[in-house]
Amino acid sequence: MTTKQVGEFSVTAVSDGMLYSNHDVILGIERVESERLTGIPYGQPLPLDVNAFLVRHGGKLMLSDAGSGHTMGPTLGKLPQSLRATGVAPEQVEIILLTHLHPDHSLGLVDEQGRAVFPNAELIVHEVEAAFWLDRAPQQNDSERITRNTKAQRAVTAPYRDRIRRIKDGEVLPGITAQLAPGHTPGHTNFLLQSGSDRLLLWGDIVHLAAVQMARPDATLVFDVDPQLARATRERVLGWAATEGVVVAGAHLGFPGFGRVVRSGAGYGYQPA
Numbered sequence: 001m002t003t004k005q006v007g008e009f010s011v012t013a014v015s016d017g018m019l020y021s022n023h024d025v026i027l028g029i030e031r032v033e034s035e036r037l038t039g040i041p042y043g044q045p046l047p048l049d050v051n052a053f054l055v056r057h058g059g060k061l062m063l064s065d066a067g068s069g070h071t072m073g074p075t076l077g078k079l080p081q082s083l084r085a086t087g088v089a090p091e092q093v094e095i096i097l098l099t100h101l102h103p104d105h106s107l108g109l110v111d112e113q114g115r116a117v118f119p120n121a122e123l124i125v126h127e128v129e130a131a132f133w134l135d136r137a138p139q140q141n142d143s144e145r146i147t148r149n150t151k152a153q154r155a156v157t158a159p160y161r162d163r164i165r166r167i168k169d170g171e172v173l174p175g176i177t178a179q180l181a182p183g184h185t186p187g188h189t190n191f192l193l194q195s196g197s198d199r200l201l202l203w204g205d206i207v208h209l210a211a212v213q214m215a216r217p218d219a220t221l222v223f224d225v226d227p228q229l230a231r232a233t234r235e236r237v238l239g240w241a242a243t244e245g246v247v248v249a250g251a252h253l254g255f256p257g258f259g260r261v262v263r264s265g266a267g268y269g270y271q272p273a
């Protein structure tokens with residue numbers, strides 16, 4: 001099932017494709033431990049789904065995250081065709097809820113010519129995230145990765161310049177609440193959908209590798225802008241999701257990426273829904 005009904009929301013997973021990562025991106029735990037948890041030996045690629053979510057509510061067509069576009073090789077950038085396969089043209093998307101501005105979530109905003117792929121969409125991005133990637137003067141001690149991503153984020157959001165809504169925490173659209181969940185990026189944001197007693201948490205990159213980071217929330221990634229804050233946020237959100245039994249939708253939780261978090265030993269486990 002790629003569509004989940006959440007009260008009056010309908011949420012459909014749409015694939016951008018597959019990212020092939022490796023054990024070297026995982027920090028903070030022993031290599032033997034990441035091999036054991038993934039069941040994949042060191043040196044072999046770690047496959048990672050990249051999902052976006054189409055949200056229909058109150059006659060509005062929204063998308064959470066925009067895929068990677070043409071920037072990350074032939075196994076990715078499939079979001080526009082996945083959308084069309086569900087009967088939706090990119091031109092119909094009215095709102096894009098950005099969990100954060102990282103390449104696999106945002107570079108698909110533009111095509112190879114730099115034109116808006118979603119010409120009628122308003123971008124919703126947390127003000128903290130926009131301040132870091134879009135509005136901040138470059139700093140001397142910025143890493144090469146941050147410098148490169150900053151340039152890329154400014155370029156892909158440029159065609160949307162006049163329709164970027166910088167939000168704070170709280171209700172941003174009827175039934176949709178933004179919650180800052182920082183660390184992976186400074187303004188990484190979860191969006192909680194709520195309709196009647198049904199809820200679903202769009203949690204972006206709280207967890208990248210479920211097999212590793214559910215059991216070991218202390219495992220961080222080289223892509224985390226602030227690894228220790230990412231870890232603290234992950235522990236907080238996992239604890240909340242497990243206690244509440246809420247359905248989560250993750251960009252990298254396999255496809256379609258809907259599931260629940262359960263407590264397991266000293267850490268957590270993941271149950272695909």
Ligand SMILES: [Zn+2]
Binds near residue numbers: 102105205251252
């Ligand atoms: Zn990601």
